[in-house]
Amino acid sequence: MKVGLSVTIATVAFILLVVVIGEALILTYSHDNYSSSISDDGQLCEITSRGAHCYDVVVTAGSMDSPSAVYIYYDERYGSAHETVSVAVGARELTEESYVKQLVKTLNVRSITNVSIINAEEAAGILSGDGNGIALISLSGALPDTVYNGTSDSPVIRWIESGGRLYWAGNVLGKYIAHDNGSVTEVPNGTSLFLGSECIDSERTESYSRIDNRIGKAYSLISNDTRYSVIASKLPEGTQCLGFGFTDGLRSSSCIVSVGNGTVCIIGGDYSDYQRIDLAQIVASGLSPLTNIIDHRTGTVSGKTVTEITRGGSVYVYIGGDLTVYAELHEAV
């Protein structure tokens, strides 16, 4: 009986210890467990990682620098026009609020820490200034009437043309204006105000093929939902545009278009975790309509490793592949 008791208590102690140690270990993980840097001559990339992980180093020409500030518009007083999505049985609901919170964390993993969540009034203040180097993310499917009035003279359009970067997901760009009584109104031909033509619809399509421009694979873009994305062939002639990710033959899962001195990036599809992850990767990597991959190195890092890279472009380093645990954009040397 004595032996039985001690064995029972030893087993209990083992399990409780496993649980408590595991709990403590989780708290020790942070962004600081990883790092990356580029040598002064721009030819070597040093990567460090706690434990074994795969890494990707993508060198590009024509990409943008890291945004100087990232703003996510979210105002529960104002209406929104995104669709409610299904989640797996037992999973948490994917609402706009939870999406925004998760996006902040997903951006933090990619070394974007200057992120603020702004309401309609704050958006009006920020969009009244120069947009150069600033990113605005909207997931509501409808822009508030403080920044969008359904004309080409709207503050948000002027802000983009001044150099702002608008990242859009959730519905057809420009189609809805949100008001502080929770309602939305429809704008006929709203997309044309931003992109010069009605090049976006809300048709549900299936896309199983990667676009053959290396970007989807190189940046581990995983969403294949093309709904609400740009039909590039309908854009006005001469518009600079880069589609990447997956394609249904007409649309791409993500697309970035030049508008004046700024850019509009559409991340296709209804809300999903894949969309959130792609959105964060696109914002953090500085992808632009002119992005061109000049080098892509992959390997495994456990502790520290150094890899040679082609000099001359901006360098996006990420660790963990499709399940990214760290990323950072380094400007061209």
Add this chain to the structure above:
Amino acid sequence: MLFDDSRSFLCKGIIIALAVGLAARFAIGTLLSYNYDVFSWALIISNIEAGNGLYDVTGYNYTPVWGYILGIFAQFTEVLGIDVLAERFPELIFTEAAADPIFPHLAFVTTVQFNIAVTTLIAVFDVLTGYVLYRFVCDIYGDAKKAKICAAIWLLCPFVITVGAVGGMFDCISALLTMLCIMLLVKDHEFLAGAVFSTAFLLKFFPVFLFFIFIAYIVAKHRNGDYIGRMVKAALGFGIMALIILAPQIAAGQLGDCFSFITSRVTTSTTVIGDIEHYAAPIAYVLILILEIFIAYRFLKTDHKNLDRSFVWSSFIGILILFIYPSTPTYVLLLTPFLIMTAFVTDRRFRTPMYILMVGTTIFSLSSNAMSLTSITMYTDLLPFDTWMQIYTWFDTRVMGMTVANLMAYIGGTIQYAGILIALYHAFKTLLTVKEECGYNGIHQ
């Protein structure tokens, strides 16, 4: 002789069961892996490694205990040099759209190395559960030979192997903790029992239904003594352990997220199975709750020749009742050690439902069809993609209005439920006809 009466756990039969059981687990775990479940562990580990804990971003839907175990497991994957846990394959995206919402598919495929690591983790707990089952039978029934037979059956039980090796599911730990909790109560260690009960509850919800029978046991055993003090000790153990486990979530204001696995099942319904769960599950679980209280009440009011054995019997019935509401194969693991124990130590009538479960639950747990073969298809040369497509197409063939894979799941699920119903029939027959000892009428063989 395969099994003997000696005090040593290791005998010829156990060594064979361990060798065959582990070989089967590793062979199956290497070749078959249901990515929809196993990928979740990879995603959670990557969330942890990214510094996002368990609940900051989507991935972890359970109460925290399994996540903490994955926290330790993440260390092993890093040390073992498993640099890629999973990748999303464009070739498989079509399966996501084609899948029945009841049996979802993913184009994310876990690597073979990661699958083997998960199999190893679950196998460790399977072996530990087998050993604790042996100790349990030894302590409660004093029969070392039968205890070893029970442990061997657990180690070789086909659905225990497939649920752990193919699905990477951790329900064996629920069974392990529930047995430990009962053993600690029997040995009057109420504080530790409370702590273990808390851990079991925060691992997976179901053991919480045994609350009433546990309280009834403490009262019945110490009716003339300090049963209130002992209940306070149990409550303290439960509370302190719950505080330790939930401290990070309380600090981060994420307590609600810990229980989304339960709450989302009764608040949202976005699929057919969601609709069924939305209406049927709350009704079923209220009925189950009433039955649990009835069993505890009856236990309290009955004179017992052997209180401990009667307690184990009542706990078995308490767990069996949970399965009135049809379950997935994984949850059956909570019942399995108790069913084995009852069938092979106290009441041989339960052998038939045990064998039926072995057939039904195993078929059910393997109904993930060709998707279980994606890891070896995408990462090795063992199964060419074209051959995999042929297997996928075959499983996707429609028979009687449903795919072969779904048909297999429904057949497996039906057989599994038949096993549960037969066990329930025997249990209630005993419960309602045997007046003494709350249905326990001695060791039959």
